[in-house]
Amino acid sequence: MRTVLHVDIDAFFASIEQQRDPRLQGRPVVVGNGVIASCSYEARRFGLKAGMPLSEARRRCPQAVILDGHAQVYRCYAERIFEQCRRLSPDVETYLDEAYLELTGTERAHGGDLLAAAAGLRRAVQADTGLTVTCGLGPNRMLAKLAGKTVKPDGLAAVSEAEAEAFLTARPIEQLAGVGHAHARTLRSMGLTSIGDLRALPVGTLEALFGSPGRLLFERCRGRDTAPVSAREVPRSLSRETSFHEDTADPRLIEGMLEYLVGRACHACRERGLSPRTVAVHLRWSSGESAEQSRTLPQASAVDPVVLALARELLARLDTRRVTLHALGVTLSQFVVGASEQGALFDEPEAGRRAALCQALDQVRGTFGSGVLLSGRALHLKGRVRRDRYGLVLRTPSLTQ
Amino acid sequence: MDLTIQQGDLAFAVGRALGSVQQKSTQPLLNCVLLEADAEGLRVTGTDLDVTTSVRVPAQVRTPGRTAVVARHFHDVLRKMPKGGLTLKHDGKQLEARYGDGKGWSKFPTPMAEDFPRVPELKGETRVQLEGDTIARLVERTAYAVSEEPARPQLQGVLIQGDAKQITFVATDGHRLARAARKGAFAEVSKDGVIVPGRVLQLVSRFAQEATSPVEIRIADGKNHVGFSTRVGEYQVQVSARLIEGPYPNYEQVIPKDNPRSLGLMRTDVVDAVDLVASHADSNTNQVRFSLRGGAFAVSSATADFGAGEQSVDAEYSGDDMEIGYNARYLLQILRSLPTERITVRFKTALSAGVIEPVGALPQAEEDLLCLIMPLRLPDAVG
Numbered sequence: 048m049r050t051v052l053h054v055d056i057d058a059f060f061a062s063i064e065q066q067r068d069p070r071l072q073g074r075p076v077v078v079g080n081g082v083i084a085s086c087s088y089e090a091r092r093f094g095l096k097a098g099m100p101l102s103e104a105r106r107r108c109p110q111a112v113i114l115d116g117h118a119q120v121y122r123c124y125a126e127r128i129f130e131q132c133r134r135l136s137p138d139v140e141t142y143l144d145e146a147y148l149e150l151t152g153t154e155r156a157h158g159g160d161l162l163a164a165a166a167g168l169r170r171a172v173q174a175d176t177g178l179t180v181t182c183g184l185g186p187n188r189m190l191a192k193l194a195g196k197t198v199k200p201d202g203l204a205a206v207s208e209a210e211a212e213a214f215l216t217a218r219p220i221e222q223l224a225g226v227g228h229a230h231a232r233t234l235r236s237m238g239l240t241s242i243g244d245l246r247a248l249p250v251g252t253l254e255a256l257f258g259s260p261g262r263l264l265f266e267r268c269r270g271r272d273t274a275p276v277s278a279r280e281v282p283r284s285l286s287r288e289t290s291f292h293e294d295t296a297d298p299r300l301i302e303g304m305l306e307y308l309v310g311r312a313c314h315a316c317r318e319r320g321l322s323p324r325t326v327a328v329h330l331r332w333s334s335g336e337s338a339e340q341s342r343t344l345p346q347a348s349a350v351d352p353v354v355l356a357l358a359r360e361l362l363a364r365l366d367t368r369r370v371t372l373h374a375l376g377v378t379l380s381q382f383v384v385g386a387s388e389q390g391a392l393f394d395e396p397e398a399g400r401r402a403a404l405c406q407a408l409d410q411v412r413g414t415f416g417s418g419v420l421l422s423g424r425a426l427h428l429k430g431r432v433r434r435d436r437y438g439l440v441l442r443t444p445s446l447t448q
Numbered sequence: 449m450d451l452t453i454q455q456g457d458l459a460f461a462v463g464r465a466l467g468s469v470q471q472k473s474t475q476p477l478l479n480c481v482l483l484e485a486d487a488e489g490l491r492v493t494g495t496d497l498d499v500t501t502s503v504r505v506p507a508q509v510r511t512p513g514r515t516a517v518v519a520r521h522f523h524d525v526l527r528k529m530p531k532g533g534l535t536l537k538h539d540g541k542q543l544e545a546r547y548g549d550g551k552g553w554s555k556f557p558t559p560m561a562e563d564f565p566r567v568p569e570l571k572g573e574t575r576v577q578l579e580g581d582t583i584a585r586l587v588e589r590t591a592y593a594v595s596e597e598p599a600r601p602q603l604q605g606v607l608i609q610g611d612a613k614q615i616t617f618v619a620t621d622g623h624r625l626a627r628a629a630r631k632g633a634f635a636e637v638s639k640d641g642v643i644v645p646g647r648v649l650q651l652v653s654r655f656a657q658e659a660t661s662p663v664e665i666r667i668a669d670g671k672n673h674v675g676f677s678t679r680v681g682e683y684q685v686q687v688s689a690r691l692i693e694g695p696y697p698n699y700e701q702v703i704p705k706d707n708p709r710s711l712g713l714m715r716t717d718v719v720d721a722v723d724l725v726a727s728h729a730d731s732n733t734n735q736v737r738f739s740l741r742g743g744a745f746a747v748s749s750a751t752a753d754f755g756a757g758e759q760s761v762d763a764e765y766s767g768d769d770m771e772i773g774y775n776a777r778y779l780l781q782i783l784r785s786l787p788t789e790r791i792t793v794r795f796k797t798a799l800s801a802g803v804i805e806p807v808g809a810l811p812q813a814e815e816d817l818l819c820l821i822m823p824l825r826l827p828d829a830v831g
Contacts, residue, residue: 281752324732345597347732383732384752387773390822391622392702392801399799402825 048208050161051276052148053183053191054132054168056125057200059144060085063124064114066177075111077104080290084116088200124176131171135164140276147188149276162205169203186211187272189224196222211270216243225264230257242268281321281382287312288376292432294333296371303427305362308377309355310422316379317409322347322388323379326354328361331374338365347383350401351422354379449485449513449538453505455529455547457683458490461503462523464685465494467651468501469519480516482564483536485509493567494519499648500567504684516561517543525554568688570675573666574636576610580659580678582630586617587653589628589817592781594646595621605645605692610637618699619646624778625699625820626785632814642667643692644674652676655685703820707794707803711745712764715791719783721747721759726776728757734776735824741769749776772798773824782819787811798823
């Protein structure tokens, strides 16, 4: 029988902030910029939730402590928690603040009691990081996650295959994986409010309503989910973005930030042994409008100057409006794994030196922290953007892969 | 215009002229071929402004004249007409073709031919002659290596150089290079050479193979145009094109002089092995690995998505152990272009250019061929 464990870090960013600053404990804490990225359970009592605009959060809960957040710190915490997870199972699929563990076949290693193993994991995480996690055990990913949802925060629950149907029947339709706002509205308009109600629809109707994902919903509302737990070695894309501390039209600041973001993104690629083929730059102006353009490199490359040259070209094509810029981002995608860079006949010495330089920079940053080196145009950011050991302290650090 | 012509002659002329007509041009006249009849016969011309092909075929012309007709459609209909004589008549509005001894007729609308681009005349030019099959071989051995990147237009062409001893065709995209030469006195072409667009040479190569007289290459004095002309039986074919502006990179500088490690291989063995093993390679990088260990040689490839494979190939190698990565596509194109069965690959390091050459005399003793390929920088490669 299959068993999947879902681990969810409770109020992830907010809990870390409360840990780091004891004065925040017991108070409503919100992390985010523009919108709530994460909020503590104290804040949730006021009706705050992720995705809510900060202005509304302030109105609902004037006493809330609102913080910009420390992306690097969160990443370190998450990595430590995922490290604990990997002790339980070799198959761990991690996200920003949650993980799926395939426990099938590990029963003997855990003495036959997977519930106890999950409880042990919760204790280990608490001892190691001081954070609480909620664990859900189920016969597949979907049920494991839903089981956890019922006991949040700081809980542990299990749903067996036999209980699955009864467990699902009364749950509201929104809780089914794959049903978002739009689908929920459609289904509610048809008088379908619980997952059990959905079972009345034949597969053809669901497919007609939602296309091919309809077939998935048909399976899922019956508690069936065959998606495997697999560590995604290759992310679909990797982005680094930020908004400026003040909207700006200063080309030195904009290009400096572009160079810095490209450097960070390329570094992240190299760390993972990936080379992107596609580079995208996106802008958001203070007027609220935004634009994005992408281009493909002739050869996949994670070398800063190669990616930067293309990114600068894209920026020049995009930044044509006479409005100050609010935010800037770089997204790399279409990765080639373990790509070896194609050697070049005519500028080989330069390409070789560039690769060696990147390697040297990575080593220096690995030893002394990302903040110790700034390149070229990014120097314009010096003195204008705060810097710490982890690099520049960006206003809206990217928290995703 | 009023003339009688053999269906086969006209189909040949229109088919060849079609070679330089674009698939779909925004300028309606560029979708056409120009038909010009005079006392000597019929000339059919197609152009996309960069490349012009014109073919002169015999015809009994009663009234001279010129008209344009939509190339692809005219060719499609023409091919279906019965063999034998057909008469073409243009009354100013449409072109009438009568075929099968008056049994059938077709009429084609004709746009105004006045604005059809003029075929550039090559003035005060340099002329050299080469046998058709020689040109076809030189093109076949080099043109695959031209670049498709618009960023470096010089590399989108083949460099043709000459001196007192030989004529040389060179093509490279910066990752691989092919240089094919033929002995002879070609000092007229000049050492600096001219850069001919790759697709022009592909067109030239097609009729050079069937040429019944040597192909004449003419380079205009300003070095902005080149013309290739020859006879195919009774037909006169000419391709003229705009040259690509240089300078061409100094390729001689990147040909390694001292690659001490030499790997002797049978060409078909290694082609088969690379082709098979590359099925496991990433479809973007096509990365295959050459492993030289203890005198044995193997080709391998591995990816998470497509699995892994390795094949040993008989080889003569007596250097140090080494691992080199290559793009299989580049490698196969080079290997398939080599005319001899025995070949050598000479390396220095896993990061520097490898030289691939035929061993022994080429089937045509007065010809010469050398190919370069840059490795892929393997993560474990040692410089």
